[in-house]
């Protein structure tokens with residue numbers, strides 16, 4: 001039998017009817033409509049589904065949505081503010097910390113949880129913390145570089161501006177069109 005649950009995600013409240021065994025991962029993606037959180041292994045091993053619940057990093061594929069009622073859930077969609085990327089998102093772009101991007105939301109959420117608790121981690125601490133997030137593409141070094149760059153504020157201040165200009169240029173060339 002379905003149960004009513006109010007989920008607070010990225011500061012917005014979503015009232016949804018779900019089965020009691022509905023996983024947070026599926027509630028976020030299919031009921032709330034936030035598909036940034038990815039499903040990889042479905043058994044708590046790969047970290048692709050990582051989100052932050054009441055300040056703690058959790059695997060949403062192992063978490064019941066009902067158990068998150070009344071808690072603050074943060075997903076990758078909640079990081080950019082006022083049209084500006086979070087420093088970790090900027091660092092992943094600038095340092096090439098991704099290729100296919102499937103693991104990236106989970107990597108960034110894991111890194112955010114680390115930097116929230118420990119703003120000045122060593123490389124070893126980053127490696128150990130991020131060891132629960134698997135990537136099939138990058139070989140991890142770029143991810144490590146990106147997290148260290150975000151932690152030590154080594155992101156070009158004009159990176160976002162350059163990125164916006166590049167996007168505007170591509171749009172003006174009609175390389176792709178908004179549908």
Ligand code: FES
Pocket residue numbers: 038039040041042043044045046047048049050059060061062
């Ligand atoms: S999908 Fe949750 S840890 Fe892999």
Ligand code: FES
Pocket residue numbers: 097098099100101102103104134135136137138
């Ligand atoms: S960027 Fe492809 S799996 Fe990590």
